[in-house]
Amino acid sequence: MATSRIVPQARFSAQARLRALQSEIMELILDRKLEAGDPLPTENELSLALGVGRNTLRESLKVLQALGVIEIRHGFGMFVAPSNLEALADGLSFRSRLSLRHRGVEALQLIEVRRALESGLIGGSIDCMTAEQLAAIDEAVTLMEELAAAGEDMIAASAQFHRRLFEPLDNELLMSLLDVFWSVYSKIPAELGMDDEGLPETVAVHRKIYAAVASKDKTLAAELLDTHFDGMRRRVAEVVSA
Amino acid sequence: MATSRIVPQARFSAQARLRALQSEIMELILDRKLEAGDPLPTENELSLALGVGRNTLRESLKVLQALGVIEIRHGFGMFVAPSNLEALADGLSFRSRLSLRHRGVEALQLIEVRRALESGLIGGSIDCMTAEQLAAIDEAVTLMEELAAAGEDMIAASAQFHRRLFEPLDNELLMSLLDVFWSVYSKIPAELGMDDEGLPETVAVHRKIYAAVASKDKTLAAELLDTHFDGMRRRVAEVVSA
DNA sequence: ACCGGGACATGGGACATCCAATATTCTGTT
DNA sequence: AACAGAATATTGGATGTCCCATGTCCCGGT
Structure with missing residues (x-):
């Protein structure tokens, strides 16, 4: 191997090469201090x-696009690109559907993570919720x-x-994650041929959650969310x- | 024949077309009931x-690879592919670095999400933890x-x-998320020019968390995690x- | 009989070169 | 001044060609 190849990237595994290329592009963006919305060089220049x-x-660029980077x-x-993890939903969703063919473990894991997130953050959200935001929640329940x-x-x-x-928290990352989880979760009933979101109980639980939030009862709200997701988990199981 | 293809969804944006192609591939996998590890048709056949x-x-395939699908x-x-969200870390990490550059809000959001996840799930993890897993945690603290x-x-x-x-939970999705968060979080100090992970206090907190977990004290463990991440949040802020 | 190396087949990796589709911008006419 | 259409720039997509990595299998040596 003394033949020091002029080849830019050495003979690493193909996967590593592609990832390296992606990293190079991202580094280039960071180095040039580009911000969201700024234009990149053209494909030819790059x-x-x-x-x-x-x-x-282009293969790398498409990947970066899918990752929501550009x-x-x-x-x-x-x-x-501006912040948005939407693209991740595709991969996650596919994986969950695949898992549903077996024992649905991934779908259950998803629900569990979502449960922890929502019940763990509802307290903070209640703390900084405005009257308008509360009204918006009421509206959604209605x-x-x-x-x-x-x-x-x-x-x-x-x-x-x-x-x-969770809007009061003003946490974009959380919002993106919730969106991803929702988009995955929304496909679960169809895949399993069940139709549980339309149950009157579900609506009633949401109404109760609203009431707990309105009365600033953090513990109750967290508990209700817990049981809500627990019910989901059980039905899927x-x-x-x- | 392919030439006169009327292109079902032709007049949609190119982005939609690419996504449609990805979906087609995923559908193909699901339709043929392929499971993790099964081979796909060759690029030419596809x-x-x-x-x-x-x-x-190939552009689509690379995207699917990046999304951990194949x-x-x-x-x-x-x-x-078997489960692995590792690739998603790239996108998240990039975006966080981008935002750390000027505001750092995303870093705070990340810590908050991580706090909710860990303190919300530690209870369940304690419930099904084996002696070996506990010993492994002890080892890590040491x-x-x-x-x-x-x-x-x-x-x-x-x-x-x-x-x-959180290994006892056997939740791959959670593990992947924690990995993602960690890979981003590990870049925060460097990006902000701080060096707080080396503080003796941090180590002490981890030891305390271990003690709480060892004694099955869920409430205390959750509280300690909360304060731990709260401390992080304050330092970053x-x-x-x- | 067993082991090992090398040829071969398979299939992904990379590139160059077209041409098509499309969004922006300029320009010329009204 | 305003609008329509051309010019231009840039991405989208197809095809062909060659390269290289990996697995298989045969064949010869031990």
């Missing part, structure tokens, strides 16, 4: 700068009740409810084991 | 089956103490400690606001 073919570069606009250019009465799908309304529960 | 060029297909082995083939005494870097040891705390 492929030249990094010494790789445009096609190889935004690619056809015919215009590439830009540093919408759920109406949809449930009409027998319509209320998964989206439920998501909005949970989202608004039942269907899967059947 | 590009033929899906009616796209091999290059385009595993690509050079010269051998592609396989349905390692931290030794490293701290020697004045060496103990971030990795700290990560191992937290990881072992100081540096950021300075």
Whole structure:
């Protein structure tokens, strides 16, 4: 191997090479102090700068796009993306669906993590909740009740409810995570052929949670969330084991 | 034939097309009832089956690889991947570094989420912890103490400690999330120019947490974790606001 | 009979070169 | 001044070609 190859990247495993390329692009963004919304060099410039073919570069760029690092606009250019973990939902969702074919372990894990997050953070959210935000939660519950009465799908309304529960924390990361979990969770009933989100009990629990939050009862709110997710967990477990 | 393909969802943005292609591949995996470790068709077969060029297909495949859906082995083939969210760390980590650069709010959000997760799940972990797992935690604390005494870097040891705390739950999703958070968190001190993980107080807190876990005191363990992360939060907040 | 090395087949990795699709920007006409 | 269409820049996608990594298998040596 004394033949010191001129090749930029040594003969590391292919996976490592691709990741290295991605890292290089990210470093380039950080080095040039680009911020969200700023344009990146064009594909041609980048492929030249990094010494790789445009096609190889594009593979990395698409990955970065999927990871939510950059935004690619056809015919215009590439830009540093604003925060959003949405893309991760695809991978997670796929994995959960795959797991549901066996014993649903991943789906159950997802619910467990979500339970810990929501019941663990509700206290802090109650602390800094404004009257308007409380009213927005009330509104979401009311919408759920109406949809449930009409027998319509209320998964989206439920998501909005949970989202608004934690808006006071002003924590984008948490919001993104909740969105991801929700988008995965929303596919579970369809995959299992169950329809539990429409149950009147579910709506009632949400109403109770709202009441607890409104009365600033952190312990009760946390408990209710716990039982809510516990119920979900049990239902999924039942269907899967059947 | 492929030429006169009327392109079902043609007029959607290119982004949507790429995502659709990824979905098609995932559907294909699910339809064929492939499980983790099973081989996928070759790139050529897939590009033929899906009616796209091999290059385009590869872009999607690389994305799926990054999302942890498939595993690509050079010269051998592609396989349905076992669980691993490691790749997601790249995106998260990048974004956090981007935000640390000016505001550091995301760092605070990250710590908050981590606090909720760990203090919310420690109880369940204590419930199903074996003697061996407890011993492993003890070992991790001891390692931290030794490293701290020697004045060496103990971030990795700290990560191992937290990881072992939640091993009893056997929740891969949680483990992956903790890894992600840790990989981001480990970059915070460097990015902000602080060096707090080496403090003797930190080690002492970890020892106390171990003691609480060993005595099955869920409440105390959760409290200690809370204060631990709260301390972190305060230190980061100081540096950021300075 | 057993072991090892090398040829071979398979399949992913990388690149160059087209051309198509599309968003922005400029320009010319009204 | 305002609008329509052309020019341009940039990404999207397809194809062909070659390279290289990995696994398999045969064949020869021991």
